[in-house]
Amino acid sequence: MTIKGILFDKDGTLVDFNRTWHAIGDQLALEAAGGDRDKADNLMDLAGYDFSTRRFRPDSVFAAGTNADIVALWYPDIAPRLRKGLVERFDSFTANEGALRAVPLEGVLDALAALHGKGYRMAVATNDSTAGASQTLLMLGISHMFVAAYGYDAVARPKPAPDTVQAFCDLTGLKPREVAMVGDNxxxxxxxxxxxxGLAVAVLSGTGTRERLEPMADAVLNSVVDLPAYLAG
Structure with missing residues (x-):
C-alpha cells in the first residue's frame, strides 16, 4: 500500500478541541437560551459538553456534528424559512471565532511540515464550515501546505458519508486506497x-477514546505528531 494523500479532521486532530471551542459554544448557547445561564448549561449538556470532566463527549453533536445539526438541536421549533439564516449566522460566527481562538495541538504544526516536505498531498475534512476550515489554516500559518479544505457545506453529504474523500481524489487524481484519513471521532x-x-487512522488528541475508535481504525496514535514515523514505518 502506498499512501500519497492525507485527509485530516480539524478539531481534535489539528486543533485543541476544548481550548478552542468551549467559549464559542457557550456564547452561542447563551444566545439560544436568551441569556438564561441554567438553560444555556442545559443546551451545552444536550450538545455534548460534560461539565463533570469539562470536556466534550465523544461523537456528540458538538464534537462530530455540523452547525446545521446544532441549530436543529437548540432551535427545534424554528420556522424553516428562518432556519437557513440561523445556520448561516452560526457558520459565519464559528468561522471567525474558531479561527481567532484556534489553539494548535502541541507538535502538530511541525509534524505537518514534515509530511508536507515528504510530498504528501494534504487536505482538511471537517464538519465545520469550509470558511471556518480555510480561515483556521490561514490563522495558523499552514494554508500553503494544504491543497484544499472541505467543510460540511463543500459536499453533498458530509462525514460520515464518503463524499469528501471522493472530492479529494477528484482534485488530486489519487485513488481512495492511496489516501489516509486521520481523525479523532x-x-x-x-x-x-x-x-x-487506504488507511483509517485514529488519534487520541481530541474527544474520541481508544475504546470507541480502535475497532474501526487501522492504527490508533496519540496524536498527529506520531503520524510521520508511522507512515515511514
Missing part, C-alpha cells in the same frame, strides 16, 4: 471505510 473512520480509503 468515529465519523472520521466511518467516512474512510465508506470511501475505501
Amino acid at each position: 468515529r465519523h472520521d473512520l466511518e467516512m474512510a471505510r465508506a470511501a475505501g480509503a
Whole structure:
C-alpha cells in the first residue's frame, strides 16, 4: 500500500478541541437560551459538553456534528424559512471565532511540515464550515501546505458519508486506497471505510477514546505528531 494523500479532521486532530471551542459554544448557547445561564448549561449538556470532566463527549453533536445539526438541536421549533439564516449566522460566527481562538495541538504544526516536505498531498475534512476550515489554516500559518479544505457545506453529504474523500481524489487524481484519513471521532473512520480509503487512522488528541475508535481504525496514535514515523514505518 502506498499512501500519497492525507485527509485530516480539524478539531481534535489539528486543533485543541476544548481550548478552542468551549467559549464559542457557550456564547452561542447563551444566545439560544436568551441569556438564561441554567438553560444555556442545559443546551451545552444536550450538545455534548460534560461539565463533570469539562470536556466534550465523544461523537456528540458538538464534537462530530455540523452547525446545521446544532441549530436543529437548540432551535427545534424554528420556522424553516428562518432556519437557513440561523445556520448561516452560526457558520459565519464559528468561522471567525474558531479561527481567532484556534489553539494548535502541541507538535502538530511541525509534524505537518514534515509530511508536507515528504510530498504528501494534504487536505482538511471537517464538519465545520469550509470558511471556518480555510480561515483556521490561514490563522495558523499552514494554508500553503494544504491543497484544499472541505467543510460540511463543500459536499453533498458530509462525514460520515464518503463524499469528501471522493472530492479529494477528484482534485488530486489519487485513488481512495492511496489516501489516509486521520481523525479523532468515529465519523472520521466511518467516512474512510465508506470511501475505501487506504488507511483509517485514529488519534487520541481530541474527544474520541481508544475504546470507541480502535475497532474501526487501522492504527490508533496519540496524536498527529506520531503520524510521520508511522507512515515511514
